[in-house]
Amino acid sequence: xxxxxxxxxxxxxxxxxxxxxxxxxxxxxxxxxxxxxxxxxxxxxxxxxxxxxxxxxxxxxxxxxxxxxxxxxxxxxxx
Amino acid sequence: xxxxxxxxxxxxxxxxxxxxxxxxxxxxxxxxxxxxxxxxxxxxxxxxxxxxxxxxxxxxxxxxxxxxxxxxxxxxxxx
Numbered sequence: 001x002x003x004x005x006x007x008x009x010x011x012x013x014x015x016x017x018x019x020x021x022x023x024x025x026x027x028x029x030x031x032x033x034x035x036x037x038x039x040x041x042x043x044x045x046x047x048x049x050x051x052x053x054x055x056x057x058x059x060x061x062x063x064x065x066x067x068x069x070x071x072x073x074x075x076x077x078x079x
Numbered sequence: 080x081x082x083x084x085x086x087x088x089x090x091x092x093x094x095x096x097x098x099x100x101x102x103x104x105x106x107x108x109x110x111x112x113x114x115x116x117x118x119x120x121x122x123x124x125x126x127x128x129x130x131x132x133x134x135x136x137x138x139x140x141x142x143x144x145x146x147x148x149x150x151x152x153x154x155x156x157x158x
Contacts, residue, residue: 006120021121021144030140032126039120041085042100047111061109065100 001046001054004077007067008039042066046078054078080125080133083156086146087118121145125157133157 009015015037022036046054058076067074088094094116101115125133137155146153 008120008122018121022123024144025123025140028140028143030136032136033123033140034126035122035124037122039122041087041118041120042097042115043087043118044101044104044115045113047113057109057111061104061107061112064107065103 001048001051002079003044003046003054003058004079005042005058005062005066006039006075006077007042007062007072008037008074009071010073013071040066051078080127080130081158082123082125082133082137083158084121084137084141084145085118085154085156086121086141086151087116087153088150089152092150119145130157 009018017038018036021038022033025033025036046057048054055076055078058078062074062076063069088097096117097115100117101112104112104115125136127133134155134157137157141153141155142148
């Protein structure tokens with residue numbers, strides 16, 4: 001099964017990369033851009049045909065490795 | 080308008096981060112994971128109500144700043 005895990009900094013955590021990107025966009029003339037945030041996306045194939053099991057396994061991966069729960073939140077999609 | 084830009088390494092470009100993540104997942108016991116790839120996701124708000132214009136502007140942002148066209152490809156979603 002195809003798994004996508006999106007990892008973003010939690011609201012309230014300063015997104016330095018997002019701020020830098022926003023400043024760079026403005027300096028290039030894209031002045032209408034705001035609220036720029038930069039996250040990670042991890043895609044992978046997972047053996048098995050059970051969607052619920054894949055989702056649970058992906059959640060475990062995110063908790064243990066893919067995201068830092070202190071400052072990041074994640075969202076999982078299984079297809 | 081809400082804009083999402085997903086940036087991934089092009090197929091054929093060695094994804095070092097993906098390989099490292101895959102090895103780490105395997106060592107944690109997630110042996111069913113394969114084809115792990117790591118990308119970036121940039122979300123932002125864009126002034127204006129014209130979806131086509133927002134998409135064109137986002138494409139320009141990606142070409143000029145958000146993605147490295149030599150090794151990366153991107154996908155844009157406007158909502």
